[in-house]
Amino acid sequence: MTQIVETDVAIIGAGPAGLFAVFECGMLKMRATLIDTLEAVGGQCSALYPEKPIYDVPGFPSVQAGDLIENLKAQMAPFKPVELLAQRVESLSPEGEGFVLGTSAGNTVKAKAVIIAAGAGAFGPNRPPLERLEEFEATGAVRYMVTRREEFRGKRVVIAGGGDSAVDWALSLKDVAAKVVVVHRRPKFRAAPETAAQLEEAAARGEIELAIPYQLHGLEGEGGQMQAVTLSTLKGEVKRVEADHLLAFFGLSTDLGPIAEWGLGLERSHIAVEPATCETSIKGVYAVGDVATYPGKLKLILQGFSEGAMAAHAIHPRVFPGQELHFEYSTSKGVGG
Structure with a gap:
């Protein structure tokens, strides 16, 4: 109104x-x-x-x-x-x-x-070029910022990006989400060295899963409710990750x-x-x-x-x-x- x-x-x-x-x-x-x-x-x-x-x-x-x-x-x-x-x-x-x-x-x-x-x-967010993106944006399954960490408690979360926002939220959400997968196209992150090291340590402990070198490929689900995110390598290898949310941090x-x-x-x-x-x-x-x-x-x-x-x-x-x-x-x- x-x-x-x-x-x-x-x-x-x-x-x-x-x-x-x-x-x-x-x-x-x-x-x-x-x-x-x-x-x-x-x-x-x-x-x-x-x-x-x-x-x-x-x-x-x-x-x-x-x-x-x-x-x-x-x-x-x-x-x-x-x-x-x-x-x-x-x-x-x-x-x-x-x-x-x-x-x-x-x-x-x-x-x-x-x-x-x-x-x-x-x-405005830099949005990934994915089919059906708007369908999942409308329900909040795809987001570009986090305002309340508790909204992701018990959820399966895929985080895409290699900068500070992606790394910071991966470290923050690992304590509340059921699963956190970080997708990045190369091993080196652009985040602050200290937090990038913390991410590597969390991955080594099994608290976070790193999907490297992958990039976003597609979204799966019905009625705006996400079921999985598909990832791909430059060689065409495809990987399916079950997820409730995709957080895309490609900058603004x-x-x-x-x-x-x-x-x-x-x-x-x-x-x-x-x-x-x-x-x-x-x-x-x-x-x-x-x-x-x-x-x-x-x-x-x-x-x-x-x-x-x-x-x-x-x-x-x-x-x-x-x-x-x-x-x-x-x-x-x-x-x-």
Whole structure:
């Protein structure tokens, strides 16, 4: 069912910078709506490396990416943002003093200002070229990300890929799944050496099965319920693996999509902004995080956090014209819903 959402600030992108921007807007009594192409918030931190440690977030000597996202979700929770997930912003047009955004799901968002926190752009999985793929995607038998490990308890899982996500989830799911088979076309994995070594050790103990050198060949099952995944070698040898789920980790493709057509003054697929406010060439539209660029820009999560705060303060006069903003520290002000 489509909906029309009226909000103060529409935030495109629900990665770390977008989530913190919700908090900063909330602290200034501005309502926010999050829009993201992925099915869950968190951006790359959730979709690509939820169990990887991050070492340069202030106050955390080390924090797993997934834990950072959970903390950011808890931090913004008091402000109850509207979340429009699994959909892309297809259009942006001015309306009065604000903007109207249309999404691929048919939803309409009316906002007084827009923050683009799209990272490298809209994410979508690199999907394997298999027959009947959509049939099994529809039931969740084929997935490209994991949000709840418990969903795979007692299940037979085939994981395809050779990067960090494939290795991390193989190590994580081996403790809950009935069986984990990792499919890769060559013996060497692209994951971090430490976790790749852990995978080899788990395979030697019989906790994980490695199907090497194989690649995906086909899917078997009825009514969207998977029964097996067939694998093949370059020599044409075929192997059948009984399975309930296929997790395909071939990375995510990124694309700014319609954002690139909004006349925002792109510089090599990045949006040029005013450093003091993060405002783009369109008044009322701001960009923060990895998608934003200006002289001296550093692509760090902490910089995206800072930019979210600057953008929120710059937006305040648009949402509350004529109302003077008195800056207060959160320690004095507290967090109000």
